[in-house]
Amino acid sequence: MSHPRQPVLFEALYDGVRHVGFGRPEEGAPQTLHRVEDGQVAAAFIATDGSEAALRDALTEGAATTVVVTAGDPELRLLPPLLPAATGAALLSGFMGTHKKKWGGETAPEGAEFTPPKWFFKGFGDWVRLPGEVLNVPARPVALIEEPEVALVYVNDADGTPHYAGYTFGNDLCDIGLHRQDPGYNPYCKLCDTALTPWLFLGPPPRTVTGRVTIVRDGATAWEGPFDCGDDALYHRVRDMADHLFTYPAVRRPGLVNYILLGADEASFHDGFRIADGDRIAIDVKSHGVTFENQVRYVSPPPATTPAAAPAPVATEAPEHVATA
Structure with missing residues (x-):
């Protein structure tokens, strides 16, 4: 089944460092990743109109580091979209x-x-x-x-x-x-x-x-x-x-x-x-x-860690009042 081309963006950790990529990687095909800081991609959506062209310009222009990987690389860990480190x-x-x-x-x-x-x-x-x-x-x-x-x-x-x-x-x-x-x-x-x-x-x-x-x-x-x-x-x-x-x-x-x-x-x-x-x-x-x-x-539920409630106080009879002359 063919699908209309829809621009896609993703973030991933590669060798423990955060990167952004455009398009969905195909198994075995090379994919270029651009190094970004935590929150940088989210900030790009705030600063631009959110189009693919604007995001590419904001996130790849003057990028300090790029790396080419293949889908399935054991060092590549995908992230939920825009998920902040915090x-x-x-x-x-x-x-x-x-x-x-x-x-x-x-x-x-x-x-x-x-x-x-x-x-x-x-x-x-x-x-x-x-x-x-x-x-x-x-x-x-x-x-x-x-x-x-x-x-x-x-x-x-x-x-x-x-x-x-x-x-x-x-x-x-x-x-x-x-x-x-x-x-x-x-x-x-x-x-x-x-x-x-x-x-x-x-x-x-x-x-x-x-x-x-x-x-x-x-x-x-x-x-x-x-x-x-x-x-x-x-x-x-x-x-x-x-x-x-x-x-x-x-x-x-x-x-x-x-x-x-x-x-x-x-x-x-x-x-x-x-x-x-x-x-x-x-x-x-x-x-x-x-x-x-x-x-x-x-x-399975963990073992109970909450202590039982303290026992109810035991009622005692008050001593009878002793009258004095």
């Missing part, structure tokens, strides 16, 4: 119930008052996992669900104004069974690792994103099915959702990088399938030529 300066969050399927196929009416979808906090930058890494979940989930999604990437300038950088793709793994027991448990439901691909697609959020999920168990396909998570599949408009979220000062902290998940289509859970410990979830974003895979691992 990973607490990045926030992963997202929206729920955004797809038209969950609204009877309808789209939010034009010109009507915007009713925002529910929002959730997923974690900080170092909670993000890359393709190939393990996705840890609690030891006793009720029912997990994979969620192939578009993730928008923003960086805030020194005044807290958000600057859109581009988008990538992710798997917002969560415990939908716990959520269905009680929607108030949703913060617990989201305490599962999320994978993001390292490729930052430059340009506006995509209207069409289609692909297929394959879940492999013991080396054989246990479930597979399609997904659609582009703007055209959503009830809420992407611009409305993002604009509303950024009315909150907490997500406009200066220098903060925001990864914002736009919501997922129906998936294996809705087909009656249940993800098990050790399953591998492979996501093929066919519309964009992106594939990634992660294994799910149920993590």
Whole structure:
């Protein structure tokens, strides 16, 4: 399947040093990397119009060091898009119930008052996992669900104004069974690792994103099915959702990088399938030529470290008052 050319930027550590590259490396093909400092790429999005040409000029002009590598080089470690070294300066969050399927196929009416979808906090930058890494979940989930999604990437300038950088793709793994027991448990439901691909697609959020999920168990396909998570599949408009979220000062902290998940289509859970410990979830974003895979691992709880509460005080009878003459 052919794909329209879309400019892509990525960051990586090579031999422990941060670099930026343009385009997705093909296996065995040479790739030129340009040395950058932590935060330099994010700053380039703030200082330019975010186009490929402007970013190339800002990040490669007078670059002190370049290196040519090949995909798969053991010294090359890809990074989530724009992830700062101080990973607490990045926030992963997202929206729920955004797809038209969950609204009877309808789209939010034009010109009507915007009713925002529910929002959730997923974690900080170092909670993000890359393709190939393990996705840890609690030891006793009720029912997990994979969620192939578009993730928008923003960086805030020194005044807290958000600057859109581009988008990538992710798997917002969560415990939908716990959520269905009680929607108030949703913060617990989201305490599962999320994978993001390292490729930052430059340009506006995509209207069409289609692909297929394959879940492999013991080396054989246990479930597979399609997904659609582009703007055209959503009830809420992407611009409305993002604009509303950024009315909150907490997500406009200066220098903060925001990864914002736009919501997922129906998936294996809705087909009656249940993800098990050790399953591998492979996501093929066919519309964009992106594939990634992660294994799910149920993590046993640690031994209790909190001391038991102090015993309640024992009630004693007060001594009788002794009258004196």
